[in-house]
Ligand SMILES: Cc1cc2nc3c(=O)[nH]c(=O)nc-3n(C[C@H](O)[C@H](O)[C@H](O)COP(=O)(O)OP(=O)(O)OC[C@H]3O[C@@H](n4cnc5c(N)ncnc54)[C@H](O)[C@@H]3O)c2cc1C
């Protein structure tokens with residue numbers, strides 16, 4: 001097919017996509033309960049539109065890197081289209097989080113409009129009417145699936161990308177979307193959070209919260225399984241996996257936020273800022289998030305343990321002492337084991353964070369206040385829920401895809417990324433190996449790194465890339481025209497070495513005369 | 514800080530910039546980096562990606578602008594017209610003179626032109642400098658059909674660039690295969706086929722006769738050595754490059770094709786050096802050419818000269834040769850020596866090619882000892898470190914094949930072809 005017929009076929013699929021979107025929005029105007037066929041037709045045309053467009057976009061071309069025009073296209077280069085999509089997405093998130101009634105959600109009685117449109121699907125999956133979150137979850141999963149297919153076509157030459165994308169699609173559809181719904185169908189009386197076992201602190205920052213823990217404790221064997229699984233994830237499985245494979249096992253293979261970024265966000269990955277100043281900001285933010293989430297969690301546990309109904313039998317004092325010992329040992333271990341691998345500012349951050357956390361715990365222990373730091377954990381949580389949970393991950397995180405790139409949340413706000421990243425930097429076999437002296441400083445790797453890592457600055461010096469923020473998407477390695485970068489797991493020793501020169505120059509072996 | 518006359522480096526390409534950076538690491542002496550092309554160092558090799566929309570021009574600059582200030586390297590965008598080695602001064606186009614302590618020429622190359630009729634017409638150019646790229650961008654709306662002359666690395670890049678923007682490309686290659694001077698037959702054939710698959714009108718055994726112009730002096734078409742007339746609105750001249758030293762021809766600097774240097778990168782004049790594309794080795798390193806116009810050698814010369822200028826006099830001694838390129842979708846890497854037409858008693862070659870995919874691996878080894886001499890790899894990434902060690906340590910081709918997975922650098926999960934390759938080799942050489 002030549003360029004021009006393929007162009008008109010592509011327009012056809014664009015129109016289909018728009019029809020799907022309009023169908024989806026149709027019930028907004030007519031708030032009575034919408035018909036099932038509209039939902040089906042809408043989701044089908046949306047999917048066919050995206051997948052068909054992608055298919056005809058790439059089918060005429062041989063397998064390989066497809067970045068022609070990325071920085072001249074209006075959508076992917078912050079042009080009019082980019083801004084429009086950004087505004088639309090942001091508006092959607094604001095509505096979803098703060099004005100769900102506009103979508104037809106009713107806190108009392110049956111929902112109407114767009115939310116009601118999803119009732120049939122919700123009934124089918126979990127036996128209950130749809131909420132705005134069910135609507136969101138469905139669209140979110142659909143986006144990952146259809147843009148996942150697009151990504152698969154685009155990267156059909158790369159097995160790493162195919163397997164990885166298959167993995168995020170699988171985890172989103174199976175574990176994040178279908179499983180909890182189906183469990184609701186089977187155990188309608190158990191609380192939702194007793195069966196959400198993809199759940200892991202601190203991404204699900206409410207894991208240790210009073211209601212959540214109770215939810216799980218009251219959820220029978222399923223709830224206990226979820227609790228056990230959650231604890232095992234945090235303290236055993238995650239550290240082991242991160243040690244062996246780096247944080248990518250989660251961030252670009254499993255996580256739902258990552259899944260959306262890698263699929264629907266793929267067209268925007270190049271928009272992340274690579275400036276050194278932004279990297280500085282990132283480090284500040286992520287460390288603040290880390291301290292904040294740790295303190296919030298400690299505060300929550302503190303008040304939980306103090307409540308008369310505390311079922312665990314662990315007293316506040318025992319808890320505080322063990323927490324202080326734990327953090328001190330951790331700090332000491334890193335300091336004495338890894339100090340030499342860290343830059344001055346990383347050491348500063350390490351000691352700073354440790355001192356803050358341990359300090360606050362001590363103050364708490366000796367003052368015996370009912371609330372950590374005198375602020376009720378409820379207030380802290382509310383702020384966190386708003387600041388991080390909603391405003392950041394949704395509105396900024398996804399709404400601003402077309403303006404700031406696809407991983408804003410993962411880079412600046414995600415507490416999970418912060419913790420896994422910390423481990424990746426300190427104790428992991430993962431690194432991106434630089435292939436000797438082959439780098440030509442072209443800049444493709446840096447430009448397409450969604451995490452804003454200036455990959456080239458390492459590669460051109462012949463250094464490996466060991467960065468806490470790297471999610472292991474592997475795109476830098478794909479776009480490198482000289483085969484310079486390889487994501488791999490290997491011995492921890494020497495992975496952060498800095499050679500004086502890239503490989504290839506033997507001058508040192510000569511006796512200078 | 515000291516007030517001695519500065520180290521003046523003319524040319525802020527990879528050679529000059531590496532020298533400036535490495536010298537700054539070792540010394541506090543004043544450093545002045547002069548270039549007429551652009552105030553900041555950028556990656557020349559990435560110019561194609563700017564035209565194709567993969568990158569913006571800013572992306573091609575490895576250092577942010579505050580880097581230079583922070584490292585106390587002074588930048589100057591000016592053309593240097595000559596120098597006086599007695600007074601130790603360089604002359605700027607604006608008429609100023611600047612005193613130097615040491616002077617380094619790192620002025621790069623220039624595209625070859627062979628006096629073709631019509632080569633000065635509008636919409637005819639070589640691709641080397643940023644200005645060439647800007648020119649091409651400005652002409653782009655006028656271009657529907659393009660002819661590219663010269664089957665080398667820059668030629669194929671230009672073909673890919675124009676093709677990516679929907680231009681019809683005709684590619685004239687004088688030899689019977691693309692990049693014949695470097696690649697053995699089958700390797701080149703793989704590329705010929707790939708070029709055609711991308712819809713490029715590849716014409717082998719064809720030379721440029723003349724360029725035709727309209728009454729306004731715009732290129733309108735070319736006539737080939739076979740007498741064919743090809744209509745086009747653009748002609749890309751990419752038949753190689755030569756050292757950019759015309760402006761130094763009248764000086765007392767010893768030049769041949771490039772500025773002649775000894776193994777310490779010293780010219781015939783005291784305190785004057787040359788590195789990068791413009792330097793020509795009086796006594797080339799064994800087995801290597803006297804001018805090697807590639808990125809990596811420019812970088813290594815910069816590293817070496819920084820040693821000499823700052824602490825210890827050091828000879829230029831590159832390790833085993835390596836290079837890489839990408840031809841549309843096919844990645845190519847080479848290590849060591851793989852001749853396009855090997856002499857039977859000096860170099861034996863053996864290759865394995867995937868029956869469908871664009872993968873080809875060619876091994877060069879000594880006919881008697883089977884010592885590994887080099888490798889060409891298409892479609893398989895090779896680990897530089899391992900190859901570097903093998904080439905320095907008398908590894909046999911058998912050992913290399915045995916341990917081939919250790920020498921690959923493909924992304925995880927990529928298929929490993931070692932069993933097939935090894936079996937094919939044994940089949941052929943086991944008796
Ligand atoms: C399109 C293209 C693609 C390439 N791709 C590859 C590749 O993939 N791999 C590879 O190994 N090599 C590649 N090369 C070759 C590689 O880019 C060169 O070998 C390398 O850039 C040479 O570096 P240099 O520092 O010697 O000179 P240059 O990069 O040429 O720098 C010299 C600088 O000096 C300036 N200058 C010259 N004269 C004066 C003067 N009188 N006054 C002031 N300034 C002056 C020039 O304007 C220029 O900025 C490519 C070249 C081109 C053009």
Ligand code: SF4
Nearest residue numbers: 449470471473474476
């Ligand atoms: S460094 Fe590479 S693998 Fe890591 S996040 Fe950036 S592009 Fe992905």
Ligand code: SF4
Nearest residue numbers: 439440442443445480
């Ligand atoms: S993409 Fe590859 S060659 Fe280009 S700067 Fe990055 S590592 Fe170097």
